[in-house]
Amino acid sequence: MSVVDHNAIELAAPRISEADVGDYIALLKPRVMSLVIFTALVGLAIAPGHFHPVLAITSLLCISVGAGASGALNMALEGDIDALMSRTANRPIPRGRITRAEAMAFGTTLSFFSVMTLGILVNWYAGALLAFTIFFYVVIYTMGLKRRTAQNIVIGGAAGSLPPVVAWVAATGSISVEPLLLFLIIFFWTPPHFWALALFRSDDYARAGVPMLPVVAGPDATRLQILLYTIVLVAIAASPWPLGYFDAIYGVTSLILGAGMLVLAVNVYVSRERSQSLRATRKLFAFSILYLFALFATLLLEVVVRAVAPSIGLWTGLWTGLGAG
Amino acid sequence: MDDKREQQGIVLTEAQKRSRRHRSIAIALALGVLVVLFFAVTIVKGPAVLNRPM
Numbered sequence: 001m002s003v004v005d006h007n008a009i010e011l012a013a014p015r016i017s018e019a020d021v022g023d024y025i026a027l028l029k030p031r032v033m034s035l036v037i038f039t040a041l042v043g044l045a046i047a048p049g050h051f052h053p054v055l056a057i058t059s060l061l062c063i064s065v066g067a068g069a070s071g072a073l074n075m076a077l078e079g080d081i082d083a084l085m086s087r088t089a090n091r092p093i094p095r096g097r098i099t100r101a102e103a104m105a106f107g108t109t110l111s112f113f114s115v116m117t118l119g120i121l122v123n124w125y126a127g128a129l130l131a132f133t134i135f136f137y138v139v140i141y142t143m144g145l146k147r148r149t150a151q152n153i154v155i156g157g158a159a160g161s162l163p164p165v166v167a168w169v170a171a172t173g174s175i176s177v178e179p180l181l182l183f184l185i186i187f188f189w190t191p192p193h194f195w196a197l198a199l200f201r202s203d204d205y206a207r208a209g210v211p212m213l214p215v216v217a218g219p220d221a222t223r224l225q226i227l228l229y230t231i232v233l234v235a236i237a238a239s240p241w242p243l244g245y246f247d248a249i250y251g252v253t254s255l256i257l258g259a260g261m262l263v264l265a266v267n268v269y270v271s272r273e274r275s276q277s278l279r280a281t282r283k284l285f286a287f288s289i290l291y292l293f294a295l296f297a298t299l300l301l302e303v304v305v306r307a308v309a310p311s312i313g314l315w316t317g318l319w320t321g322l323g324a325g
Numbered sequence: 326m327d328d329k330r331e332q333q334g335i336v337l338t339e340a341q342k343r344s345r346r347h348r349s350i351a352i353a354l355a356l357g358v359l360v361v362l363f364f365a366v367t368i369v370k371g372p373a374v375l376n377r378p379m
Contacts, residue, residue, distance in 0.1 A: 013335075016335065016337060018344050019344060054369045058365075
């Protein structure tokens with residue numbers, strides 16, 4: 001007979017993960033990441049001076065991994081509410097593929113490596129700003145605002161607006177008006193975009209106890225707020241043209257796209273009948289993604305045109321010269 | 326029989342082995358990218374790699 005009874009303590013069998021690479025990629029919120037990469041790319045492209053392509057790729061990689069890390073930390077902290085909403089119930093944590101602790105470790109590791117790599121290889125201003133962006137999204141938005149106030153996505157939108165600013169700082173080592181304009185455009189784009197989503201997903205948010213504006217203030221107040229924010233957005237998006245920061249191609253495009261946003265926001269405001277309202281909000285939600293993408297793509301196009309224009313001028317001059325000769 | 330199982334410890338299922346192998350490959354690739362990145366930036370910056378703002 002032994003002194004210690006080995007059967008007295010029954011340890012639970014350790015959990016062996018079956019999570020595949022795809023589950024970890026899903027933690028990074030790839031769709032959000034693609035928008036971050038694109039806006040950061042525009043921030044890099046419009047920055048003045050020469051920035052070596054290797055450093056540009058490094059910056060983009062660090063910014064996108066930092067954004068993905070924020071997404072993973074966000075999912076780790078919101079596993080309980082994600083399980084209650086149909087839109088998020090398929091995420092790796094509610095499905096039981098990845099535990100919250102694993103997601104937390106994954107997000108923290110990627111945050112650390114993205115910030116340190118950007119700081120060491122590019123510059124510490126950009127590294128610090130990326131660290132602040134992750135902190136803002138995870139601590140201020142996810143832990144602080146999301147479950148407390150209907151202004152969650154308004155204030156929290158600052159985190160999603162920072163990537164082009166981080167990119168600009170990575171390229172120049174300083175800050176200027178142009179990246180702040182990009183920041184403002186994304187900042188004022190966020191409320192109409194997310195409130196449109198919240199309008200047709202309000203049951204989901206109510207079930208999870210997330211105080212989104214339609215849940216707290218009702219759909220009518222949300223429709224009005226969407227319209228007001230869209231008016232401000234269109235004005236801010238067009239302002240860089242008369243202010244002389246971006247060219248006419250951008251100015252005209254922003255006005256055309258802005259008119260589209262306004263028409264759809266007015267449509268959301270006047271459509272009160274359920275099925276009509278659902279259609280209108282879905283249309284606005286879908287168009288808002290296209291709006292931001294097209295607006296930033298135009299800025300990219302302007303940079304390309306500006307780069308190519310001198311050589312076109314050279315060819316035209318040569319052609320004219322030959323003709324005259 | 327029980328003793329034998331105890332000696333074997335935890336036996337992974339095929340699915341667990343497969344996902345672990347995939348995760349290991351992904352970690353190896355990520356580390357490889359990091360090495361290439363640091364090497365490329367060192368070449369691009371040359372001696373200035375140690376000269377960073379702040």
